[in-house]
Amino acid sequence: MTRRLESQVLDCAPGMRRREFLKLSVAASGGLLIGFYFPASAAAAAETFAPNAFVRIGKDELVTVIVNHSEMGQGVYTALPMILADELDADWNKVRFEPAPVDPAYNHPVFGIQMTGGSTSTWSSFEQFRKAGAAARALLVMAAAQQWSVEPGSCRTENGSVVHAGSGRRASYGSLAEKAAGLKPPAQVALKDPKDFKFIGKPLKRLDTAEKTNGKGIFGIDVKMPGMLTAVVARAPVFGAKVKSFNADKTKAVAGVRKVVQVPSGVAVVAEGFWAAKRGRDALQVDWDLGPMADFSTESQRKQYAELARQEGLAAKKAGDAGGALASAANKIEAVYEVPYLSHAMMEPLNCAVDLRGDRCEIWTGTQFQTIDRMAAAEVAGLKPEQVRIHTTLLGGGFGRRACPESDFVREAVQVAKAAGAPVKVIWTREDDMHGGWYRPMYYHTLQGGVDAQGYPVTWVQHIVGQSIMADTPFAKMMMKDGIDPTSVEGAADMAYALPNLQVEYHPTKNAVPPLWWRSVGHTHNAFVKECFLDELAALGGKDPLDVRRKLLAKAPRDLGVLELAAEKAGWGKPLPAGRGRGLAVHASFESFNAQVAEVSVDKDGKVRVHRMVSVMDCGTYVNPGIIEAQVQGAAIFGLTAALYDELTFANGRVQQSNFHDYPMLRMNETPEIEVHVVKNTEKSGGIGEPGVPCAAPAVCNAIFAATGKRIRKLPIRMNEAA
């Protein structure tokens, strides 16, 4: 599986520009289906083309946009239809969305597999959806022009109709659909001048709000099929543990339990409905061979990481002579920063429904990784990938967890369905989800830094210790160089600060706890460390944190731009009520630029209260500022949750947290006012789902220093551990 996928990923390396070819076919409804042929890869461009369909226009005037990215809250079921509808000059009230089936035609234009992640959905599909809309529009104009025996050039389009300028004749897109379907597409289509965009750049309402407000939206956990059973799986209590034996006598006595089957991940209890399956699972007695992780603990891991950080690591960045500059610095400090394992904790726990029969396998699930899941399912089922159909449901949050390189939750569900011999939906309990691994890995950083005689930072030495996410995945070959996982050092090795001397070393570690991308990935820890340690250096040199950043970002205009605006909007330097402090952070990630200012107080019991956040986002050319505001607010809350509360710790090989009582989420009453400013410019589009996360923790920690004089160097924030 891995090798096959690797070659597929490699074939479609980033940066590849694809030529598009138009293709038409008549949809089953008699409507117009417009799509593209893309070469499968640059090498095969001449002879191999894959069809790719993004829009369907019916006689009923409905414009259905087929979206090849998963909707997990980020608004892609609205943003991509907006792009297409704009070039189409569609009537927005007639626009609908539909999740794409799994097909190479729907592969991510940059990553070469069908997936959603890396804050790339909107920008990577921007041109693709524009061209799909423009091509559809051109054909509808041709159809109208033929019908009226006029020149296409004498027709224009508006709001779902073609209009002939001279005669004022008008034909709706629906009425032209059938005729347009029979036409040969033009070789080239013209795109709009961006100044003529009608939808792009406007805060249009989301298309998926109604079904998320009346209970009708179908998430994976809601899927039903005839004869379907529900399974709950008893999984290893320690990573790497194996089933030695199990006793299901009590389980089988539970009303509604139909089958108990062993699968590679554990023992599945298959029943009529969740509750019977859960009760059956609770009654199951499993004897586990715990394996080498039986004694694993967070304490021993910290010691191991601290030891590693003292050794020489892999050079992720070497500029100037950081060591020499430390020796000659006017003043210097060193510090240790730490972050824990984190669970994605999507509100909808993992689940997957499978109907496996003979020569086909139907899967319903909320996934970010269709291509990989399909290959995994095919492998388990003994089928070809083409015999596996994945129906992408709504995702009750993703944050990276539903993009698993090993397809753990899909693979297991197919195994259960195979063993049970019936259509099955596997549901993970919250505890199962939290104990299931694929966490944001724990990281340990050591830092040394120095300032010059004027008090400005001149040198920085950083050691980053932690598990690589990419290593041992199909992405390693494409993404890793010289053993360095870019996601482990992103935001540190490539920091925007103009430091003459910068040395960043990476120490990859391995253990059986599976690591995974978690909303903003390496930036989750590297931004925290970079922005807090820079604050330490500013304090060491007796400088204002804003002034130091200004000086070091003088040649980074977009970083500087968001920094200045955030400082202005937050009233940086203006007096605050007694006991409050302001902290700031600025960080670029996923090709977008974000700065945040937090206003914080700490009560006498050490409880941190965040009163206000200002977040400024420059994501370049944007599609829907209403969705962006929501993403940036939500990202700040996601970052605050990790900063204030969360950690997964291990003792005796077991994760010690299990549910929201000991792995809390920020709640309504703790949520500060979050003011979002979106920068308007014409720069290339960047991401939006993740870039709002990294600054939240350092802004808060720097504000705590401003309010209390105490430094937070370990997350989550525990004031009693602050120095």
Added chain:
Amino acid sequence: MISFIVNKRRVSVDVDPATPLLWVLRDNLGLTGTKYGCGMAQCGACTVHIGGQAVRSCVAPVSRAAGKEVTTIEGLSPDLSHPLQRAWLEIDVPQCGYCQSGQIMSAAVLLKEIPHPSDDDIDQALTGNICRCGTYPRIRRAVHRAAEMMAERPPGAKPRPKPGTAGGEP
């Protein structure tokens, strides 16, 4: 056999009386708008009304509903006309949407009891409902907006056209 009324429809289910109402709604009655999030009354995704009170259905045994009236998100209104649903649409509250049924059902009880809630009232009523996407700022705005809508048009009243507008609906 346990009988109760769900969304104005009488139902009888033959299940263990200790089964949480959540799973009876979802698995026996097909009402999947009510969500499972934690199973221990920590997140509020499963919030429904029993006799007009907000209840975490993941820990409420179905026996508690016997003979009572249960309302789920599907029964809040037949057509998205409840002020909260209208406000949710106007302000575009949901992101992933998974927690929103519970948020709305908690807010509905709040507005019934306190037609003009303060921010503190909203905190009180909705702090039991987690949203991992972080839609809280918009939920707060939408609850205030729904309260305004209710004041404009009391439940059951005919639309009252505003001067200069064609009708009561936005």
